[in-house]
Every structure is written in C-alpha cells, then in structure tokens.
C-alpha cells in the first residue's frame with residue numbers, strides 16, 4: 062500500500078487562533094438564544110463552557126488532528142478523548158468554514174462532558190439547523206467571515 066503524504070494546507074495554530082478570535086463574539090451570540098432544538102442544555106450553559114475554554118490561559122480545548130476518511134461528506138468527527146479529527150480530504154476550504162466545523166465538533170465535545178444533552182441525534186443533517194452543533198457552527202463561520 063502506498064501512502065502519499067500530502068503537505069497539509071492548513072496550519073493548526075492559525076486555525077486555533079481564528080477559533081479564539083471568533084469565540085468571544087460567539088459566546089455573546091449564543092447567550093442571546095432562548096433554546097436549541099433537541100437540547101436539554103441551556104444556551105447559557107454552552108456559552109459558559111466555551112467561555113471557560115477561551116479564558117483558560119493554556120486554552121485547554123480539544124486538539125486538532127487530520128485524519129483520512131473515505132467520504133467527503135464527513136468533514137470532521139469526535140469520538141471521545143481530547144481530539145477533534147478533521148477529514149484530511151476536506152481541508153481545502155476557507156478558514157471560516159474550518160472554524161465553523163471546529164465549533165460544531167466542539168459542541169459534541171461539550172455534550173460528552175456535561176450531564177445535559179446538546180447534540181443533534183443521528184447524522185442526518187436535515188431539519189437540524191437549530192440544534193446547538195449546527196446553529197453554533199454556522200454562527201462561528203459567519204463571525205469568522207466578518208473578521209476579514
């Protein structure tokens with residue numbers, strides 16, 4: 062088997078610094094929401110969790126890893142632990158899109174660490190626009206676009 066090692070297009074530090082830049086405004090936007098679909102966590106709880114990551118000096122947030130996945134429909138995934146996996150086949154996207162993906166997955170990380178629920182059920186995205194992962198991911202993408 063041949064493994065063609067590609068130079069990764071995305072710099073992880075740059076992605077994290079964009080995640081942080083977006084985060085401060087994102088927390089404020091989340092706090093304006095009354096509730097998320099399917100969620101038993103309040104928006105305020107989710108906002109506070111993100112906020113605690115942002116203000117932690119070491120930014121003890123989930124790490125990023127690039128990993129190959131056969132389907133380009135899967136942009137990223139989280140399977141427990143402290144790492145968010147980005148599909149290495151889907152990295153060639155604007156920074157705002159990557160930041161949105163990070164926040165979507167971060168909500169799954171939060172979901173795994175709290176007693177309330179803030180996911181989106183199965184992996185069918187239809188009708189899930191207002192669940193926490195999709196709403197927050199979309200908002201993060203929009204805020205990142207506005208940074209430039």
Ligand SMILES: [Zn+2]
Nearest residue numbers: 165169181194
């Ligand atoms: Zn998801």
